[in-house]
Amino acid sequence: MSKRPLVLLDVDGVLNPARRHTLRLRRHQCVVDGQAYTVLLNARHGHKLSALARDTGAELAWATTWEEQANLQIAPRIGLPPLPVIAVNGDPGSRAGEHFKTRHVAEYVAGRPFVWFDDSLGTPDWQYLMDHPGVGEFLLVAVDPGTGLTDEHIAQARDWLTAGAVPRLDDAATLDP
Numbered sequence: 001m002s003k004r005p006l007v008l009l010d011v012d013g014v015l016n017p018a019r020r021h022t023l024r025l026r027r028h029q030c031v032v033d034g035q036a037y038t039v040l041l042n043a044r045h046g047h048k049l050s051a052l053a054r055d056t057g058a059e060l061a062w063a064t065t066w067e068e069q070a071n072l073q074i075a076p077r078i079g080l081p082p083l084p085v086i087a088v089n090g091d092p093g094s095r096a097g098e099h100f101k102t103r104h105v106a107e108y109v110a111g112r113p114f115v116w117f118d119d120s121l122g123t124p125d126w127q128y129l130m131d132h133p134g135v136g137e138f139l140l141v142a143v144d145p146g147t148g149l150t151d152e153h154i155a156q157a158r159d160w161l162t163a164g165a166v167p168r169l170d171d172a173a174t175l176d177p
Helices: 044-056 069-078 100-109 123-131 151-163
Strands: 006-009 026-032 035-041 059-062 114-118 138-142
Touching: 006 044, 026 069, 035 069, 044 059, 044 069, 044 151, 100 114, 100 123, 114 151, 123 138, 138 151
Parallel strands: 006 059, 006 114, 114 138
Antiparallel strands: 026 035
16 A cells, blocks of 8 residues: 555635636536536646645545546646545535544545645544544645635645644634634
8 A cells, every 4th residue: 555645635615716717717617417517727726736746755636525527527627637536425424523524534544644625624624533543644724715725735735745744734724613
């Protein structure tokens, strides 16, 4: 089994921010299971994420409700190859206030260090991952869904991956009251 670090990617709120069209974001129409969706994507994200993975020896993977559709609808539009997919749908319940994807991520990482870019993570997710057997070092990067993924987020991940830091929640994360 590989011990390469992982970089986990969400789509909505991270690669597809909830904001108006800008010069850096291009509008795309996607059809998933007969349902049309409009997404705003930055074509530069693919290159930046690929460089992050290459420079740090990490592997990119999807941690999104888009699941395999991320490979079909998102990856080609931002210049990423097909990536491994963490199956996260089908179990929407929470056990301790954590996001429903967190349990699936904990099982998938199998001790590998990872950075997770998501707009829905907070203290319960961090605590769940800290307490879960088999989860090693990690960094949760809280992305503002209105802005989406920024160069600062990528730099933070790069710094963490190259420094071998300990598990932590992004300092900028909005913590639950």
